Amino acid sequence: EAQVTQNPRYLITVTGKKLTVTCSQNMNHEYMSWYRQDPGLGLRQIYYSMNVEVTDKGDVPEGYKVSRKEKRNFPLILESPSPNQTSLYFCASSRRQGGGSEQYFGPGTRLTVT
Amino acid sequence: GNSVTQMEGPVTLSEEAFLTINCTYTATGYPSLFWYVQYPGEGLQLLLKATKADDKGSNKGFEATYRKETTSFHLEKGSVQVSDSAVYFCALGLSGGYNKLIFGAGTRLAVHP
Numbered sequence: 750e751a752q753v754t755q756n757p758r759y760l761i762t763v764t765g766k767k768l769t770v771t772c773s774q775n776m777n778h779e780y781m782s783w784y785r786q787d788p789g790l791g792l793r794q795i796y797y798s799m800n801v802e803v804t805d806k807g808d809v810p811e812g813y814k815v816s817r818k819e820k821r822n823f824p825l826i827l828e829s830p831s832p833n834q835t836s837l838y839f840c841a842s843s844r845r846q847g848g849g850s851e852q853y854f855g856p857g858t859r860l861t862v863t
Numbered sequence: 864g865n866s867v868t869q870m871e872g873p874v875t876l877s878e879e880a881f882l883t884i885n886c887t888y889t890a891t892g893y894p895s896l897f898w899y900v901q902y903p904g905e906g907l908q909l910l911l912k913a914t915k916a917d918d919k920g921s922n923k924g925f926e927a928t929y930r931k932e933t934t935s936f937h938l939e940k941g942s943v944q945v946s947d948s949a950v951y952f953c954a955l956g957l958s959g960g961y962n963k964l965i966f967g968a969g970t971r972l973a974v975h976p
Binding site: 753782789790791792793794797807839841849850851852854855856857 | 867895897899904905906907908909912914952954956963964966967968969
């Protein structure tokens with residue numbers, strides 16, 4: 750089954766404790782993105798990757814890091830989480846570049862930073 | 864800049880009622896337009912899309928027409944079901960090699976029997 754998986758689905762942590770949210774897709778997609786969803790703001794892009802070892806900032810990259818060492822994986826790293834990073838996070842992938850491409854979303858990771 | 868504006872929710876309807884969720888956009892170039900749906904506890908799924916002016920996207924009884932003259936992409940369904948209860952997001956996809964969607968704030972729809 751074609752899918753995007755994320756782990757963990759739920760995470761509660763404390764300020765400053767480094768964490769990683771994993772994302773993996775089995776569709777051989779070149780393009781992957783991370784979004785955060787906040788009430789009243791919709792989804793905003795954090796980082797994206799056009800291929801292995803090629804990443805770039807989205808609209809809200811501060812406080813986040815990513816890496817793309819393999820085509821299927823695109824982890825999101827919070828080196829020193831803060832309470833304003835409490836949010837619902839989604840990983841997405843798509844087959845090709847361009848504005849018309851459908852993006853496939855993972856189930857989401859709900860992060861709470863206390 | 865590029866942005867998407869959706870009508871605020873929640874929208875509450877009885878089963879079999881007609882649904883309209885308004886969406887307008889501001890964009891440079893020639894964006895594609897999408898409606899995504901998020902069912903409780905799940906990620907977003909593509910509901911329909913349109914890639915150029917006057918295109919109509921349709922799926923599962925939902926329709927939306929890309930109107931360049933009014934910069935709109937309103938979502939409609941003739942007869943909603945309880946199972947349509949979800950959050951609906953309008954989004955635009957930028958042209959020019961980007962792989963990015965710009966989302967509206969989302970509209971929650973609740974359908975009662």
